[in-house]
Amino acid sequence: MILELKEVYVNYNHIQALQGISLNVGEGEIVALIGANGAGKSTALNAISGLLKTTSGKITYAGQDITGHSPQAIVRGGIIQVPEGRAILTTLKVRENLEMGAFTRKNNRMKEEMDDIFTRFPVLRAKAELPAGNLSGGEQQMLALGRALMAKPKLLLMDEPSMGLSPILVREIFHIITEINKQGTSILLVEQNAQMALEISGRGYVLETGRIALEDSSANLLHNEKVIHAYLGG
Ligand SMILES: Nc1ncnc2c1ncn2[C@@H]1O[C@H](COP(=O)(O)OP(=O)(O)OP(=O)(O)O)[C@@H](O)[C@H]1O
Ligand SMILES: [Mg+2]
Structure with missing residues (x-):
């Protein structure tokens, strides 16, 4: 297992947002975490990436207990989050947003690595010197993904990449996610x-x-009556 959560609890003051969740992600897997508004999905990702402190439970990454580690240490270990809402820095150029993705690593191959990102997302090359705020929603999601890839993730945490995108763009983003996974990143x-x-x-x-x-x-979940009724509009 690359990631394992055991009985993880997270509170916001008196709100118990996570009440003992256990889940795992195997090496090379894509694992989905689905649920309605307010179910605790983002809370779970923020607990894994160290942005939120757990009140109890254990988080193991690549065999190491990372519970309570700082976000910086967790990023350096190779867990990279693409946050809900993308968190693009809109006044910075597209290229500068990508550079930020690599800032935690010693990097003397920045140019080559950015070139790989531009090959995957040609639209980002075309708009590299424009403020990121000029990008469309779909392009900003690609930039957020590109920035995450600049950090060379071993485990990618993606928070609602499809949010606000047209059906065609949703397909495109999900296709890119599968490609990234095929090249060895667990998701x-x-x-x-x-x-x-x-x-x-x-x-x-x-x-x-x-x-x-x-x-x-x-x-099985796609054919589960309860899932169909509650989450697949059936
Ligand atoms: N900063 C916060 N302070 C207090 N309560 C919070 C905070 N963030 C989230 N919550 C509460 O914690 C619960 C889980 O929220 P969370 O954002 O993890 O849900 P989610 O599944 O990501 O929802 P969405 O699909 O809307 O993004 C909700 O009840 C929410 O209101
Ligand atoms: Mg959320």
């Missing part, structure tokens, strides 16, 4: 778009008000 994918998330993942977890309500292969 924990948080989505409200359960259909797409379950189509590209191998396994999935359903989060309901801070607890894991279901876990199964994504193929």
